Amino acid sequence: MQYISTRGQAPVLSFGEAMMTGLARDGGLYVPQAVPTFTADEIAALAGLPYEEIAFRVMKPFMGDTFSDEEFKGLIARAYAGFGHAARAPLVQLGPNHFLLELFHGPTLAFKDFAMQLIGQMMQAALAKTGERITIVGATSGDTGSAAIEAFKGLANVDVFILFPHGRVSEVQRRQMTTPTEGNVHALAMDGDFDDCQARVKDMFNDFDFRDGVRLAGVNSINWARVLAQVVYYFSSAVSLGAPLRKVSFTVPTGNFGDIFAGYIARQMGLPIEQLVIATNQNDILDRAMKSGAYATNGVKPSISPSMDIQVSSNFERALFDAYGRDGAAVAQLMAELKAGGFTISQGALEILRATFASGRCSEDETRATIQNFAAATGEVLCPHSAVGVKVAEEHLGAAPMITLATAHPAKFPDAVEAATGQRPALPARMADLFDRPERVTRVPNDLAALQALVRERIAR
Ligand SMILES: Cc1ncc(COP(=O)(O)O)c(C=O)c1O
Numbered sequence: 001m002q003y004i005s006t007r008g009q010a011p012v013l014s015f016g017e018a019m020m021t022g023l024a025r026d027g028g029l030y031v032p033q034a035v036p037t038f039t040a041d042e043i044a045a046l047a048g049l050p051y052e053e054i055a056f057r058v059m060k061p062f063m064g065d066t067f068s069d070e071e072f073k074g075l076i077a078r079a080y081a082g083f084g085h086a087a088r089a090p091l092v093q094l095g096p097n098h099f100l101l102e103l104f105h106g107p108t109l110a111f112k113d114f115a116m117q118l119i120g121q122m123m124q125a126a127l128a129k130t131g132e133r134i135t136i137v138g139a140t141s142g143d144t145g146s147a148a149i150e151a152f153k154g155l156a157n158v159d160v161f162i163l164f165p166h167g168r169v170s171e172v173q174r175r176q177m178t179t180p181t182e183g184n185v186h187a188l189a190m191d192g193d194f195d196d197c198q199a200r201v202k203d204m205f206n207d208f209d210f211r212d213g214v215r216l217a218g219v220n221s222i223n224w225a226r227v228l229a230q231v232v233y234y235f236s237s238a239v240s241l242g243a244p245l246r247k248v249s250f251t252v253p254t255g256n257f258g259d260i261f262a263g264y265i266a267r268q269m270g271l272p273i274e275q276l277v278i279a280t281n282q283n284d285i286l287d288r289a290m291k292s293g294a295y296a297t298n299g300v301k302p303s304i305s306p307s308m309d310i311q312v313s314s315n316f317e318r319a320l321f322d323a324y325g326r327d328g329a330a331v332a333q334l335m336a337e338l339k340a341g342g343f344t345i346s347q348g349a350l351e352i353l354r355a356t357f358a359s360g361r362c363s364e365d366e367t368r369a370t371i372q373n374f375a376a377a378t379g380e381v382l383c384p385h386s387a388v389g390v391k392v393a394e395e396h397l398g399a400a401p402m403i404t405l406a407t408a409h410p411a412k413f414p415d416a417v418e419a420a421t422g423q424r425p426a427l428p429a430r431m432a433d434l435f436d437r438p439e440r441v442t443r444v445p446n447d448l449a450a451l452q453a454l455v456r457e458r459i460a461r
């Protein structure tokens with residue numbers, strides 16, 4: 001199994017190399033040269049298996065000889081041992097044909113833990129073999145950062161720097177990033193929005209002196225391993241509702257397009273997915289692009305679902321690569337136009353994208369109303385991101401069961417949930433003292449040279 005860049009100009013890599021490389025050296029994103037497929041019998045055989053075994057079977061064909069089977073099974077077991085639900089990703093029924101896939105039972109209460117806990121294990125195993133030291137720099141709108149810090153804190157051969165937009169994450173999210181005491185954790189509150197944070201991380205990867213000098217690694221969904229680990233729960237949930245004999249649909253609250261791209265990979269592998277629905281908040285660039293063909297940024301607007309306050313949706317590049325017939329030069333051209341504000345998707349590519357994804361948008365008022373209505377009608381308290389998904393899913397219900405991804409725990413966004421329901425959701429007992437712990441954070445400017453100097457100075461200590 002080999003990995004190629006969406007811009008066609010970077011070295012072809014193995015799984016292990018792609019995981020440690022992050023962004024391709026031509027600025028693109030790594031994708032499998034060919035996606036492995038499962039037969040209907042192989043999919044049917046997943047039903048009833050523990051989540052860890054499904055994870056092993058789904059991911060193994062992508063990994064080449066990076067890990068032995070026994071080693072990989074051990075890494076998976078350690079990754080999910082700390083989850084607070086035996087099923088790892090349980091399904092809850094919301095209505096006659098609508099289910100919620102709860103992805104928030106990991107240590108930091110968001111779906112990011114599924115991939116980040118595993119990447120933490122895999123990177124540690126890889127580093128133990130080479131004896132190398134790495135510097136992780138990540139961008140977050142709130143959840144990737146806390147999951148990455150949880151997965152890498154305290155490791156002797158890793159420093160982890162997380163850029164988050166100052167004042168634009170929830171207080172729980174911020175405290176999850178700023179209260180760990182381990183010296184290898186560096187929480188950086190940057191002036192700007194998430195798109196600025198992500199752009200500075202990509203700038204660091206594109207500066208080869210810096211990148212090679214600090215041995216830069218990425219744990220955003222830039223990293224193919226992040227996407228791969230998220231493919232698993234599409235399989236686990238679909239087989240529990242009758243796949244492959246019965247088709248299922250998914251609605252995915254979407255920002256950086258990593259989670260829904262994992263669903264797209266599951267479908268390419270042979271999982272019978274009827275609809276794959278993109279659900280956006282008021283930062284609706286993806287919904288607008290699907291409807292009009294114009295992919296144009298118009299500024300990030302802060303919302304009550306802050307983790308999805310994104311306009312430059314990194315993984316959309318992976319979908320464009322396929323929609324443009326895997327033409328790396330065409331993708332490179334589109335990404336150059338995006339730097340100047342946007343591009344128009346060709347008619348042919350748009351038709352392919354529309355045949356692959358549906359989309360919808362949820363306003364702030366609709367998000368609040370959805371939280372309120374579902375709490376009253378079903379008792380399920382949704383986080384604002386999951387509510388965006390549920391509202392859009394309700395507009396796309398069809399014959400196949402609809403599974404909406406519940407991407408975060410409501411207690412990460414207590415103000416928004418309390419405003420909608422009148423009830424303040426409680427954090428799990430293990431985090432009950434989160435608001436009493438001292439915070440450690442550095443305020444940083446949106447300035448590449450200043451950020452690079454800070455990283456260099458901290459890792460030299
Ligand atoms: C809670 C939550 N929901 C949804 C999303 C959107 O996921 P993606 O960026 O993979 O589209 C994010 C951020 O990534 C998130 O943190």
Ligand SMILES: N[C@@H](CCOP(=O)(O)O)C(=O)O
Binds near residue numbers: 140144219
């Ligand atoms: N919503 C994310 C944004 C970063 O996305 P990623 O999947 O590329 O890491 C967050 O919570 O940080």
